[in-house]
Amino acid sequence: MxxxxxxxxxFCFGVMRALNIAKKTKERTDKPVFTLGPLIHNPQAVHELEELGIHPINSLDEAPGGILIIRSHGVPPDVIEKAKEKGFEIVDATCPFVKRVQEYARKLCEEGYRVIVVGEENHPEVIGIIGHTGGKAEAMNKRRIPVIEDRDRIGMVAQTTQSIENLKLAISYVVERVKELKVYNTICNxxxxxxxxxxxxxxxxxxxxxxxxxxxxxxxxxxxxxxxxxxxxxxxxxxxxxxxxxxxxxxxxxxxxxxxxxxxxxxxxxxxxxxx
Structure with missing residues (x-):
């Protein structure tokens, strides 16, 4: 054949970075080490981390404390604050390119734009991005199309793993309905x-x-x-x-x-x- x-x-840069951060964190401490959700979306890689003693949890209530590694997809700011309140030491392994999207979304929101995130509304990266706008941003995809009014000032970013075709479709849909559209192409290279x-x-x-x-x-x-x-x-x-x-x-x-x-x-x- x-x-x-x-x-x-x-592996991309963000994934390699997150895995290296997790492994080095475990090497330097005797404290229990957790990730909030899987560090990356690959069961085999996550299993390898578990064998090293780095365990995923789905809720802050599942662990008494220790070190909490923020997954590569990022989380809303309030999640980090709650973790600190519970006594966790935070190690942030959010992909730098995801952080850039979070910052663009926050900036657009502060500038008065109605922020649209082209991506899957239930994906942890999108949940995190929306969280950085105080919950004001909205997800947009083929199944979820927001009602757009001509008076809207729209600011748009994309989930880093979206296809360029999906971003183009979202732009073409919105640009026909508004007089102002500001887009950051945040699809990871x-x-x-x-x-x-x-x-x-x-x-x-x-x-x-x-x-x-x-x-x-x-x-x-x-x-x-x-x-x-x-x-x-x-x-x-x-x-x-x-x-x-x-x-x-x-x-x-x-x-x-x-x-x-x-x-x-x-x-x-x-x-x-x-x-x-």
Whole structure:
């Protein structure tokens, strides 16, 4: 089986940074170390952290105290304040590019704009961004389209893992309805490069496997992009998810991954396919 791997693949800067922060934090302390939610959206990477003694919690009430690492997606400011009140030492592993979106959203809100975040309303990154506007910003996506009035002054940012196509759709929808629209293109460059390389690869292969956590927004976006190119595509987390029947009649298989997928998981998938 011929295997082609996307040009841009594996961990992005923000994910590597968050993992390094978590590991170094554990190395320097005997205190219990927690992350509020999974540090990144990849079960295999999170499991490795748990083996090191870094445990995810879903609520501040689940731990008596210790060190709390803020996930790469960020959190609303009030969450950090509540954690401090409970006695947690805070280590902030929020991706710097996510912090930039939070700052732009806050700035737009202070300037009097009605702030729209192009992204999934239930995604932790978007929840965090909205939190930095005091809850005033609104999420916008294909399922959730705000009512726009011509007197509105709209400020727009995007979840860092959104596709450029989704941002363009949001801009075109809003710009026809208002006289003032201020947009910050906050899609992460690493995300964009992975989307572009996935799109190009999907044009060249008979089958695409996109490797990454099922909860990973950027991985799901790659699946959507590959399928939009008309390529048969499957979203897998590890080689154990692969069905050999998928490869019947196929000559060339493409492999892409989200920004939170470990290299060793990608290598296992590639080797598995080559040995079919």
């Amino acid at each position: 011929n295997v082609m791997v996307a040009e841009h693949i594996g 690493a995300t964009y490069m992975r989307q572009q390389s996935t799109k190009l690869l999907a044009k060249e292969v008979d089958l695409m496997l996109v490797v990454g956590g099922k909860m990973s927004a950027n991985t799901s976006r790659l699946v959507e992009i590959a399928r939009n190119e008309g390529c048969e595509t499957y979203h897998i987390e590890t080689k154990e998810d692969i069905d050999p029947a998928w490869f019947s009649g196929k000559i060339t298989v493409g492999v892409a991954s989200g920004t939170s997928t470990p290299d060793w998981v990608i290598k296992d998938v590639v080797e598995y396919i080559k040995n079919l």
